[in-house]
Amino acid sequence: MSQISHTINTLNLFTLCTRYTLLWLCVTQFVCGSGAEGETNNVIQKDAEFDVTYNDTVTSENQTIYAFNHTVSRNKTEGVRVFVDVLSQGFESPILFVVRQKQAVVSFQVPLILRGLYQRKYPYSHVGRTLCQPPTRAASETQYFFVDVSTLSSLGTNYQLRVSRVESFTLQTDKKFSFTASPSQPQYFKYVFPDGVDTVIVKVNSEMTFPCSVMSIQDIQCPVYDLDNNVAFIGMYQTMTKKGAITVQRKDFPSNSFYVVVVVKTEDEACGGPLRFYPLRPDELIDAGNRSKFIDVIVTPAINSEVYVMGMLFCLGIFLSFYLLTLLMTCKTQASPYEYGSFGKLWTQSLDSVGRSRQESLSSVEEDDYDTLDDITSDKNIVRTKKFLCVSDLSRKDKRILSKKYQIYFWNIATIAVFYALPVVQLVITYQTVVNVTGNQDICFYNFLCAHPLGALSAFNNILSNLGYVLLGLLFLLIVLKRDIVHNRALVRNDLNALECGIPKHFGLYYAMGTALMMEGLLSACYHVCPNYTNFQFDTSFMYMIAGLCMLKLYQKRHPDINASAYTAYACLAGVIFFSVLGVVFGKGNTVFWIIFSVIHILSTMLLSTQLYYMGRWRLDAGILRRIVYVIYTDCIRQCSGPMYIDRMVLLVMGNIVNWSLAAYGLIERPNDFASYLLAIAICNLLLYFAFYIIMKLRSGERIQCLALVCILFTAVVWGFALYFFFQGLSTWQKTPAESREHNRDCILLSFFDDHDIWHFLSSIAMFGSFLVLLTMDDDLDTVQRDKILAF
Structure with missing residues (x-):
């Protein structure tokens, strides 16, 4: 068997040598062939030495071969570098240098012509190339290589040749190494994984922003792709200005080393x-100037498996502690307006009665049965024109109708989530596959200094940190379910507090909010699989949903009869997401788009303000403009009367000022990140309405209970810290990948999580706290008659 293997190896070596011989003969015949029939070229071979500069002249009639030999040791790696300077300016007939060595042939012309954008050509007369070192199995052996110099020019061309050893060719762990590179003088060095280290981070830094550079990680093989026009052929690579970092795993390199x-x-x-x-002529050569760049490279060990485990346990521990705290509070709560008991007891005792009640409410009514009662049909407009409205005036519809109406919010968002998430997951898996296969790390905008891979995922920590949205969203659903069960028990008992007191209990929007929070976690995780400008809307779509649902819930508390239907609400949110996509694709620097969006934004604000001010009595139809003019004439010109609903007018005036200001800012500044700009509009309106609600609640003599007050203060503090970490800006797809990497920073928590991961932690907690505020802020009214609770 060993004899067969030896024979096969001998044949392979013979075949390889034959191929190189034929290649060399072809190159020699093509480049150095006879200039005229019967004329022969002179071939001069010289024994050459390292670190000696050879000044010589080459013409089409002679060819020079420099023969070098050096001793290669298996336990020591050193590089060999060839430097060439052409002293003549003969661009029409360049000199061809061919380096023949064991298992590799490297050829290049001087002047070296490198092409840029639009095929612009840049000549370089000074070229430096590093030769790869073929592997050796012997402890020490002598290897030969030859540098052949030839040209087709009949005139003599002067050149200088120098071959030197690169003593510091192997990079050391945690030791900075500095060097200078240029387009015609690229550099590469070898790194060998030490024992016990399976993953390392290669960091490249420079004080110079430009010239632009490319950092590449390649397997140990010959030849090495080290020119601008071929560096992207194999391995992993990324562009860089001041910073670059690539995480390299031992399993991807069988030789346990890489370049x-x-x-x-x-x-x-x-x-x-x-x-x-642009060049004046297609074949014009452009002077590139001095494009040398001083660079530092350092290779550091990445985190080990223990840090991964610690990061995952930390993430789970934080959010499971909220489950434990909720369970303790539930167990300690013995009484409430509806006689709250332990969650387990409530579940077992009341599930049947709740199911019967819900089945009865959903089987006997339809959502379109609004306003079928005679009293509502006859006096709806009269009731809503009262100067001081109470909740009882706006909660006159059958609770079964409203219950079904608001349950549609939950079922619709659940359906939307399924159909939205499936293609998103498929797309980001494709993105990650493309990154892994092509090695192009400019596709995704990670914080490369704190991107910890796991399996096929390049930045597992950024995905894991989104777990809080899912777990806390699920916890909120359980809390809402508990309240729903307690409320239905009270309705079954005909409890007067449940029937006639407090804010009407409708939980459909709460279920939708919890589902939206869970989906935000899933889609944010999908976005962070490969963050870039084409999929940023995945990270923000359900943020729009959450902001919209929270505003609807605030309005529903005091206006349960006239709140928007699920179909209308989701249609409006779909329009917002549609504009978000248009803004990402067409909004950058497009004046026409910004004008159209600003006009739509202002008109929508005015129409919605009118609808809110008149409590649903204002019809949006073809005659709306005529009625607006009539109201302005009668109320403002003819009678000069003030607004009938001062509180509502103050809110809407402030809302219009804020929205008009945001529209003007967008039209003037035209921010690149349109999705975040649109989200800022939604959040500003939500905060404005929430502040108005709290102020009006206190003005009406209501109070905020201790639990709600703690939630408000806690949430405000967490939001403050969360926004601090959000604005750290570790990466941005609004710039080029190389510019984005200038903002990259090291991990700051457990050597596993970065600033943006902490934003994920804190923002998920803050959103959960905000939901609890909406859920508990009106608990003080649970024993107050609804005809004594003001609507505002």
């Missing part, structure tokens, strides 16, 4: 630099 290649690009457009002028 770190740094190439300076001929142009800076890939890194966000200025676009250079």
Whole structure:
């Protein structure tokens, strides 16, 4: 068997040598062939030495071969670097240098012509190339290589040749190494994984923003792709200005080693630099100027499996502690307006009665049966024109009708979530696959200094930190379910407090809010699989949903009869998401888009303000403009009367001022991140309405109970810290990938989580707290008659 293997290896070696011989003969015949029939070329072979500069002249009639030999040791790796300078300016007939060595042939012409954008050509007369070292199994052996110099120019061309050893060719762990590179003089170095280290982070830094560079990680093989036009052929690579970082795992490199290649690009457009002028002629050569860049590289061990486990346990521990706290509070709560008991006891005793009640409420009515009662049909407009409205005036519809109406919010958002999430998951898996297969790390905008891979995922920590949205959203659903069960028990008992007191209990919007929070976690995790500008809307879509549902819930508390239907609400939110996509695709610098959006924004604000002010009595139809003019004439010009509903007018005036200001800001500044701008509009309106609600609640003589007050203070503090970490800006898809990496920073928590992960933790807690505020802020009214609770 060993004899067969030896024979096969001998045949392979013979075949390989034959191929290189034929290649060399072809190159020699093509480049150095006879200039005229019967004319022969002179081939001069010289024994050459390292670190000696050879000044010589080459023409089409002679060819020079420099023969080098050096001793290669298995336990020591050193590089060999070839430097060439052409002293003549003969661009029409360049000199061809061919380096023949064991298992590799490297050829390049000087002047070296590198192409940039739009095929612009940049000549370089000074070239430096590093030769890869073929592997050796012997403890020590002598290897030969040859540098062949030839040209087709009949005139003599002067050149200088120097071959040197690169003593510091192997990078050391945790030891910074500095060097200089340029487009015609790329650099690469070898790194060998030490024992016990399976993952490392290769960090490249420079004080110079430009020239733009490319950092590449390649397997140990010959040849090495170290030019601007081929560096992306194999391995992993990313563009860089001041910072670059790539996480490398031992399992991806069978030889337990790899090359770190740094190439300076001929142009800076890939890194966000200025676009250079167009050449006057297609074949015009452009002077690239001095594009040398001083660079530091350091290889540090990445975290081990214990840190992964600690990070996952920490994440689970934080959010499961909220479950424990909720369980303790539930167990300690013995009485409430509806006689709250333990959750387990309530579940077992009342599930049957709740099911019967819900079945009865959903089987005997339809959502379209609004206003079928005669009293509502006859006096609806009269009731809503009262100067001081009470909740009882706006909760006259059958509770079964409203219960079904608001349950549609939950079922609709659940359906939307399924159909939205499935293609999103498929798309981000495709993104991650493309990154892993092509090695192009400019596709995704990670914080590369704190991106910990797991399996096929490049940044597992950014995905894990979204777990809080899912767990806390589920916890909120359980809390709402508990309240729903308690309330239905009270209705079954015909409890007067449940029937006639407090804010009417409708839980459909709460269920929708909890589902939206869980979906925000899932879609945010999907976005962070490969964050970029094309899928940023995945991270924000359900944020719009959450903001819209919270505003609807606030309005529903005091206006249960006239709140928007689920179909209308989700249709409006779909319009918002539609504009979000248009803004991401077409909004950047597009004046027409911003004008159209600002006009729609202002008109929507005015129409919604009118609808809110007149409590649903204002019809949105073809005659709306005529009625607006009539109201302005009668109320403001003819009678000069003040607004009948001063509180509502103050809120709507402030709301219009805020929204008009935001529209003006967008039209003037035209921010690149349109999705975040749109989300800021939604959040500003939500905060404005929430502040109005709290102020009006206190003005009406109501109070905020201790639990709700604690939730408000706790949530406000957490939101403050969360926004601090959000604005750290570790990466941004609004810039080029290289510019985004300038903002990358190291992990700050457990060596596993970065600032944005902490934003995920805190924002999920803050949203959960905000939901609890909406759930508990009116608990003080549970024993107050509804005809004594003001609507505002």
